[in-house]
Amino acid sequence: MANRRILSLWFPRLGAERLLRTSRGAEERPLAVVAEQSNMQVITSLSAAASASGLQVGQPVRDAHAMCAALATRARNAPAEAAFLTALRRWAGKFSPWVAEQDGDGLVIDLTGCAHLFGGEAALLEVVQDDCRDMGLSVRVGIADTPGAAWAVARYAGVAAEPERNGDAIDQEAPATRSRAGRRRHWTRGGAAPLQAVRGGATERIVPPGEGHRVLAPLPVAALRLDPETTAQLGRLGLRRIGDLLGQPRAGLARRFGRGLVARLDQAMGSAPEPISPARAPAHFAVRLTLPEPIGLTADLLEGIDRMLPRLCAQLKDKGRGARSLRLEAHRTDQSAEVVTVGLARPGHDAARIRPLLEMKLEQIDAGFGIEMLRLEVMQSEPIHARRSVGHLEAGREVDARLARQGGLDDLVGRLGARIGLETITRWHPADSHIPEKTAQVLAAAWSAPAERWPAPARLRPLLLWRPEPVGAPDAPAVPARFRWRGRDWALAEARGPERIAPEWWLDDPNWRSGVRDYWVVTTQAGDRLWLFYGHGGTMSSGWFCQGGFA
Incomplete structure (x- = not known):
């Protein structure tokens, strides 16, 4: 584990700068992204201009407006921020194939064996800073031997541990604790500080290999990725820095604060493994048809669907997956698009089952001055497996007949769902209970299989x-x-x-x-x-x- 090198990227203004990227000329005005928390609007992200005005993340919006009258606020779009971070994860794949998202506003990258391709770690960080500056993003970075240490350096390097109570800066821990902590923090005395250089508004922090203990010791305990309650309890006991915890008995820490504290401490120091699991690229199935001349008739749209749908179903069949929901996009000559979606009661890749559902939705498409491009995309897919009849000949025929009947029912549910919505179609399913009103439960027909048989009640039951x-x-x-x-x-x-x-x-x-x-x-x-x-x-x-x- 000593040979590992981990890069942590933190985007402290991700939400605000995502909006500034699409708003030209709005960089000079302070911007805050707000969200509803506990029946109150609070700030979740700030632009650089808003931070310069003294505003802070987590501050109520009414207090922020009182401090900065020119503040512009925008509602938080969590799915859009997650999609933007996913795009940044794909960008970070140029540095290493082992990239994972972290905490909703950062990335963690395993650089083991990759930094030399960019001329070393310092040169690699220059590329990171240049790319983020071109994208209009603020970034703080940290490189260390473990993901926990890199995370701590990226977010807390240079941050002093503050006392728990307000007032002067006198240490408030017990004398015995203070004396023990002084002996146990011997590795913090002397030595060079971690490499720090300022270029382009971002701070580089590179922890030399094997020096994680020295660099992490003066950082606050919050750098161990602890919950606020645990951090507050440690502060009340005078344990404000990571170095205060390194010499404490592990059994006592685990008894009082739980095993989570000890696990985080071991992960940061490299005593416990913490692998990085890169996100697998989602399966994507889509086809498009560019038309030489604009069309607008329903028959022409059906002809286009007949050309695209077999190719899409072939892609699904090759991957062993079936479409659960599809989206048809009709791009018009006026640069607008008409979009319709259909859902299937059972995932499948049979064009004969999907085509009638799309045909029912064509009446909702307004061709305008003509449609010049069609696109068919699978929005949700699920794995499907081929079914094979086993057993005696008669048993196999019965299974085939039952599957055929079920397929017809699925087509009926899909057709009805295209009209009134799949979530409104339900079915009764037997439940294991001797209470009369609990012997059946209501399930969504599209996401449940019909019961093989209903158990016969021991006594007569009313209809x-x-x-x-x-x-x-x-x-x-x-x-x-x-x-x-x-x-x-x-x-x-x-x-x-x-x-x-x-x-x-x-x-x-x-x-x-x-x-x-x-x-x-x-x-x-x-x-x-x-x-x-x-x-x-x-x-x-x-x-x-x-x-x-x-x-």
Whole structure:
């Protein structure tokens, strides 16, 4: 692990500078990106001009406007910032193939064996600074032997550990702690500071190999990537610098602050491994068709789809994936685009199943003065596997027939979903519970498979179930000869039962606080068949209730 070299890139103004890149002439005006947190708008990112005005990240917007009247605010777009960081990750791939995103505003790069291709680490950092300056981005960097040390140097190099309480700068730890900490921080005395040079507004920080302990010791404990609560607890005990923790017994730290503190400390010092897992490039499937002349008829659009769709399905089939949702873009001659999306109930790469769904959406496309380019893209795909029938001949035929029926149902769900939305189509699925109203659950039809079979109930169950409704009858377990329900008087003709059902004792269900129930199938003289039960009380009063009706 001593031979590893890790580069950490931190973009402290990522959100604000992403907006400034698209706003020409707005660099001179202070800009703040705000987001809703705890029913209050706070600042999440600041431009350089806003920071020069004394504003800080995490500050309420109302206080920021009071300090800077010319402040311009923009709502935070978290997905756009994530997409921008992903684009920066692809840019950083020029330095090493091992690049990963970090904390939503930074990148971590494994430079092992790659720095010499750029003339060394210092020359590589010059390339990083030049590229970021051309992109209009502020960057702080750190190179060390471990990801934790590089992260700490990039964000906290030159930052002094502040006392926990306000007032003077007198150390407030106990004398015994201060005396022990002085002996344990012997490696911080003497020696050269880590390499620091200022070029183009960014600070280079390169930790020489094997000197992580010396460089990290004077940094605040927050540089270990700890949560704010743990950092505050350490500060109240006088442990403000990483060097204060290096000589402490690990068992005591783990007992008081948890294993997370010790793990972060070991990762920063190289005692515990911390691999870098680069993000895999997402599977992307898209085809386009450029037209020699603009088109506008539905028949012409279908002809274009018939040319693109087989190629797209062939790409999906080669990768063993199926399309779950697709997007059709129709680019018009006036530089605008008409976009429609379709979804499938089951992922697939069969053009015959996808084409009818696209055809149903063509009426939503306004051709305007003509369409000059079509593009078909898979927005979401899932892996699919070929199914093979096994067993005896008859069993195989039955499986094939069931799969064929299910495929037809999927096509029906897909067609209905194209009209009313896939999320509105649901199906009942059996559930494992002896409680009558919990024997079935509602699932989305497009994201669930139909049940092979429904388990047969041990006793007769009503076709319709509703919440228990009170029945006017004597408070006694015997079935009443006459009772009143829903404003009508009913006379008993026949009763079968009882079936005793107990509540789930491991759950506190408010609907079953009536305790044990005795269910009866009651036939009235009017011919109605009802499902009555007598609740034995529990935490509620006892009595008769009606919960269902038979067809």
